[in-house]
Amino acid sequence: xxxxxxxxxxxxxxxxxxxxxxxxxxxxxxxxxxxxxxxxxxxxxxxxxxxxxxxxxxxxxxxxxxxxxxxxxxxxxxxxxxxxxxxxxxxxxxxxxxxxxxxxxxxxxxxxxxxxxxxxxxxxxxxxxxxxxxxxxxxxxxxxxxxxxxxxxxxxxxxxxxxxxxxxxxxxxxxxxxxxxxxxxxxxxxxxxxxxxxxxxxxxxxxxxxxxxxxxxxxxxxxxxxxxxxxxxxxxxxxxxxxxxxxxxxxxxxxxxxxxxxxxxxxxxxxxxxxxxxxxxxxxxxxxxxxxxxxxxxxxxxxxxxxxxxxxxxxxxxxxxxxxxxxxxxxxxxxxxxxxxxxxxxxxxxxxxxxxxxxx
Amino acid sequence: xxxxxxxxxxxxxxxxxxxxxxxxxxxxxxxxxxxxxxxxxxxxxxxxxxxxxxxxxxxxxxxxxxxxxxxxxxxxxxxxxxxxxxxxxxxxxxxxxxxxxxxxxxxxxxxxxxxxxxxxxxxxxxxxxxxxxxxxxxxxxxxxxxxxxxxxxxxxxxxxxxxxxxxxxxxxxxxxxxxxxxxxxxxxxxxxxxxxxxxxxxxxxxxxxxxxxxxxxxxxxxxxxxxxxxxxxxxxxxxxxxxxxxxxxxxxxxxxxxxxxxxxxxxxxxxxxxxxxxxxxxxxxxxxxxxxxxxxxxxxxxxxxx
Numbered sequence: 309x310x311x312x313x314x315x316x317x318x319x320x321x322x323x324x325x326x327x328x329x330x331x332x333x334x335x336x337x338x339x340x341x342x343x344x345x346x347x348x349x350x351x352x353x354x355x356x357x358x359x360x361x362x363x364x365x366x367x368x369x370x371x372x373x374x375x376x377x378x379x380x381x382x383x384x385x386x387x388x389x390x391x392x393x394x395x396x397x398x399x400x401x402x403x404x405x406x407x408x409x410x411x412x413x414x415x416x417x418x419x420x421x422x423x424x425x426x427x428x429x430x431x432x433x434x435x436x437x438x439x440x441x442x443x444x445x446x447x448x449x450x451x452x453x454x455x456x457x458x459x460x461x462x463x464x465x466x467x468x469x470x471x472x473x474x475x476x477x478x479x480x481x482x483x484x485x486x487x488x489x490x491x492x493x494x495x496x497x498x499x500x501x502x503x504x505x506x507x508x509x510x511x512x513x514x515x516x517x518x519x520x521x522x523x524x525x526x527x528x529x530x531x532x533x534x535x536x537x538x539x540x541x542x543x544x545x546x547x548x549x550x551x552x553x554x555x556x557x558x559x560x561x562x563x564x565x566x567x568x569x570x571x572x573x574x575x576x577x578x579x580x581x582x583x584x585x586x587x588x589x590x591x592x593x594x595x596x597x598x599x600x601x602x603x604x605x606x607x608x609x610x611x612x613x614x615x616x617x618x619x620x621x622x623x624x625x626x627x628x629x630x631x632x633x634x635x636x637x638x639x640x641x642x643x644x645x646x647x648x649x650x651x652x653x654x655x656x657x658x659x660x661x662x663x664x665x666x667x668x
Numbered sequence: 669x670x671x672x673x674x675x676x677x678x679x680x681x682x683x684x685x686x687x688x689x690x691x692x693x694x695x696x697x698x699x700x701x702x703x704x705x706x707x708x709x710x711x712x713x714x715x716x717x718x719x720x721x722x723x724x725x726x727x728x729x730x731x732x733x734x735x736x737x738x739x740x741x742x743x744x745x746x747x748x749x750x751x752x753x754x755x756x757x758x759x760x761x762x763x764x765x766x767x768x769x770x771x772x773x774x775x776x777x778x779x780x781x782x783x784x785x786x787x788x789x790x791x792x793x794x795x796x797x798x799x800x801x802x803x804x805x806x807x808x809x810x811x812x813x814x815x816x817x818x819x820x821x822x823x824x825x826x827x828x829x830x831x832x833x834x835x836x837x838x839x840x841x842x843x844x845x846x847x848x849x850x851x852x853x854x855x856x857x858x859x860x861x862x863x864x865x866x867x868x869x870x871x872x873x874x875x876x877x878x879x880x881x882x883x884x885x886x887x888x889x890x891x892x893x894x895x896x897x898x899x900x901x902x903x904x905x906x907x908x909x910x911x912x913x914x915x916x917x918x919x920x921x922x923x924x925x926x927x928x929x930x931x932x933x934x935x936x937x938x939x940x941x942x943x944x945x946x947x948x949x950x951x952x953x954x955x956x957x958x959x960x961x962x963x964x965x966x967x968x969x970x971x972x973x974x
Contacts, residue, residue, distance in 0.1 A: 313753075315971065394757055446945070451952040455704065455757070456895050460941040463888050471934035590765060597758055630776050632883075635769020642762035643744070646754035654753065 313654040323652045328598050328605075331645035332612070338640050348627055356626050357619030367618065369504035373576055374617045377402070377568035377588040379513040379610035382595030383520040383603045384564035388557035390524070390601045391533040392540065395558055397443065397458025398565040399589025400465035401436040405566025406573040407469050408435030410580040413495035413573070414477060414488055424494040428570055436566015437559050439465060444558040448551040454558070462589070470582045477580055488580035497575045509571035513610070516564060520603030533557065565589060586617065587635070594642045613638065673802050675923055680811060681877050683915025685710070685869040685886075687814045689893035690900070690907045691821055692738075692865020697897055698825065699858035700838035700965035701749065704760025707890025708767025709741040709863050713870025715771040718778055718881045727786050731810070731871050738867020739860050741767060746859040749969065750852050756967050768884055778881040785879040786810065810872050815908065817865070822904040834858060838963035841970045851970050866890065888941065895944045899951050901961035910947075917943045 339357075340350040361367050381398045388395045409432030416424045439461060446452040470486070479489045497507035524530040536543040536553045544550060572584050595613050599605030620634035689706050696703050703709075717734030721727055745763050748754040786808040795805040825831040834854060837844040841851045869889070874881055892914060900906035921936030952958060 313971075396761060446949055450949045451955055451958070452945070452948045453895075453898065453952065456891060456898075456948055457945050459888070459891050460895075460944050463941045464938045467934040467938050471932055474934070475932070593758070593761055594765070630773055632769055632772035632776070635765065636773055637769075639762055639766025639769050642758070643748065643766060646759050646762060647748055647752045649754065650752040 311656050311658045313650065314657045316653060316655055319652050320655075323648075324600060327648040327652060328600070328609070328645055330648045331598070331641060334644040334648070335637060335641040338644070339637055342633070342636065346629070348629060352627060353623055353629065356623040356629075358615065360622040360626070361615055361618040365501075366504055369501055369506035371611065371614050371618050372510045373505050373507070375610045375614035376509045376513045376575075377572055377585070378592050378595045378613050379607055380509075380516050380564045380568040380571070381561070381589060381592035382599055382606035382610050383513075383516045384557075384561040385592055385596040386599060386601040386603060386606055387520065387524065387530075387533055388561050389596055390537045391553050391557050392537040393554050393557045394455045395440065395443065395458050395561045396455055396593060397440070397460075397462040397589070398561060398592055399585060399587065400458065400462030401439045401562045401565035402569035402572070402585055402589045403462070403465040403469050404439040404569070405432035405436035405562075406569030406584045407465075407472060407580065408432050408566070409570030410488060410491075410573045411477070413491040414580070416495065417489055417492050420492065420494045422494070424492070425497070425574065428495060428574055429567065432566045432570025433563040434566070436562040436564070436569060438562070440558045440562025440565070441555075443562075444555045447554055447558075454554075466583070469580070469584070473580050473582050479579075486582050490579045491574060495574055496578060497571065505576055507571075507575045509575050512567065512571070514607075517603045517607045520606070524603060529556065565592075591617075591638055594638055597642060598645055613641075616641075675919065676803055677807075678922065679912060679915045679919045680807065681915075682918050683911040684811050684814045685872045685877060685889055686893050686896060686914055687818070687908060687911035688810075688869030688872060689866045689890055690896040690911055691814075691817055691904060692862040692869075693893055694897045694900065694902055694904065694907055695821060695825075695834070695865075696742075696858050696862030697966055698838045698902060698963055699834050699855045700841055700963050700968065700970075701746075701855050701859050701862075702756045702760065702967040703742070703745055703763070703859060703862055704757060704894065705741065705745050705763025705767065705890075706760075706862075706866050706893050707886055707888065708764035709738045709866035710767075710870035710873070710890045710893075711771045711884065711886045712737045712741050712767045713867030714874040714885055715775040715778065715870075715881060716867070717871030718781075718783065718874040719774065721783055721875060722778070722781060727875060730875055731868065734867040734871030734875075735864045736867070738863040738865070738870065740863075742859045742863020742866070743856075745863075746856045750856055750859075753969050753971060755969070764890070772883045775881050775883065779883070781881065783875065783879040786876045808876050810868070810876060813868075814872075818904045818908045825904070835963070838965055841965045841968070845970070845972060851972070855970075866893075869893070892940060892944050895948050898958075899947050901951070901957065902963065903961075914940060914943065 343350045343353040361371055385398060409428040412428045412431045443454050443458045446457050447454045473488055474486045477488045479487060497509055500506045500508060532548045532553060536548060573580060577584060591613050595606055595609045599609035616634050616637050620631055623629040624631055689710055693706050713734035716737035717730040720733035721730035741763060745759055748759045749756050788806055788808050791805040795801040833849055837851050837854045845851050870886060873885055896907055896910045899910045918940045921939055924931055924936050
């Protein structure tokens with residue numbers, strides 16, 4: 309008899325938390341198979357991916373540096389996804405944030421001052437918010453699907469950044485390379501631990517987790533977000549404004565992605581380049597899901613996904629593995645998570661599918 | 669007129685990948701399934717097609733392999749959303765993330781490899797007609813196939829019993845289920861068809877449009893195809909019109925410089941994406957029109973024991 313799925317009377321609370329763990333284990337197994345197919349020793353590969361990144365304080369700091377943008381965006385996207393607002397263009401909002409913050413840094417490049425960095429952060433958040441605001445406006449005013457518009461705007465943002473670093477923002481002394489000047493010291497995020505690249509952005513990510521948690525569990529807005537996502541009809545009936553939720557969640561998402569962008573350019577990168585993100589905006593979608601659309605979950609998920617980036621770099625250096633493995637692994641993780649989530653609402657029954665039918 | 673022929677020809681080649689992907693996705697959506705993984709299925713079709721043509725030397729095998737690649741990807745999606753009841757939006761996103769990553773991995777060795785492209789097939793006699801002959805009857809086989817598919821899909825949806833059932837499943841899965849149709853199986857088949865077409869669209873990119881492999885060479889065309897389905901309000905011939913319209917827009921960027929228009933290349937490259945947004949806005953503002961045309965069960969998950 310084939311196993312069949314029977315709907316649970318109540319959702320399984322334990323599976324809500326077990327599912328990401330199970331998904332991770334299954335992705336690991338799939339990864340091992342992948343490495344064997346590629347002719348790489350699975351043990352060596354797993355060592356590069358999961359031991360090496362955790363093996364020194366420098367690497368741990370690097371992990372936090374990579375987790376920072378993922379957590380920032382992941383927390384914000386969680387709020388939106390919970391409300392059923394599918395902002396998947398965080399990559400573009402990140403790009404515009406980085407660009408706007410970068411313009412401020414370049415404007416003050418020969419000056420020193422405590423005001424430069426706050427201005428940059430504000431400009432970055434404003435840039436990301438504006439980019440997401442377009443999506444919100446088109447959705448609320450014209451009913452245009454936010455999935456498609458936010459994604460199209462990501463391509464536009466990428467091309468716009470490219471245009472800027474090839475043109476107006478190009479380093480005049482840079483031998484015609486498409487990149488900006490290096491930012492001045494005042495435009496760089498303070499380093500937390502000497503000898504590493506760990507910067508104050510990591511603290512901002514932790515604050516974002518705290519704020520996200522307060523919003524979702526302690527405020528009326530958080531309640532409205534949850535109702536809007538799980539029962540849109542009830543939400544409208546209760547007089548909650550759908551348009552308001554769309555605006556707020558998209559603007560928060562844009563602001564956090566923009567902040568992540570400016571943190572990247574004023575932290576690990578230190579200048580504007582044709583591309584300032586290895587897909588953090590897209591990976592943050594996975595972060596939000598693996599984190600169960602919960603801010604604290606996004607923190608752990610962000611660290612896990614940061615591990616795939618750092619591990620990917622380690623494996624590239626040590627085993628000459630292509631960086632693309634990272635993307636495959638991230639995709640697999642999300643697949644397995646979505647598959648395992650079936651166990652939250654259903655239980656597996658072996659044999660006797662007749663019982664399932666009686667319950668109807 | 670003669671001077672415009674080469675430009676019109678490039679519009680047709682630029683439109684063909686969009687047409688394949690969009691007509692496939694339209695059928696999928698007609699069954700009530702929203703597959704946001706078109707980009708991932710396309711990019712896998714592109715690399716698998718390109719790999720196959722290099723291993724076997726046969727364009728026919730390459731096209732078949734690309735169809736298979738798209739279908740395997742679609743099957744992965746179909747199993748997750750139909751049998752594991754995963755939510756369609758995140759699963760589609762996962763399919764794209766996975767496809768982009770896997771294609772980059774598989775295509776590692778193919779970067780910088782060239783291919784001469786699929787040969788054109790001139791239709792005898794018809795291609796000898798002045799102007800029109802060159803424009804309409806002197807293409808590679810896949811261009812003809814793409815237009816043929818539109819006609820077949822149109823006939824299938826409006827003139828066959830199976831097409832009627834497919835639409836019923838998309839409009840009300842509960843009613844279709846009550847009438848004894850297997851909602852899950854029909855949706856799975858429609859999803860597979862969407863995958864096959866997306867694979868073909870990808871193969872057209874890497875075998876004919878620009879016969880080489882570049883990472884992420886689909887460059888958002890899968891997403892534009894999704895927008896095209898909305899633009900066409902789920903009607904096959906409007907998908908054709910939309911694809912050629914977008915083909916035209918993306919060709920503008922190539923010809924602007926030839927005509928001495930001093931617009932930066934990046935700005936021209938933004939055009940298809942901006943046009944997609946503009947078109948979406950124009951189409952979507954009439955909410956009642958969308959409601960009438962969109963399959964009523966689109967994006968909703970179905971479980972018979974509910």
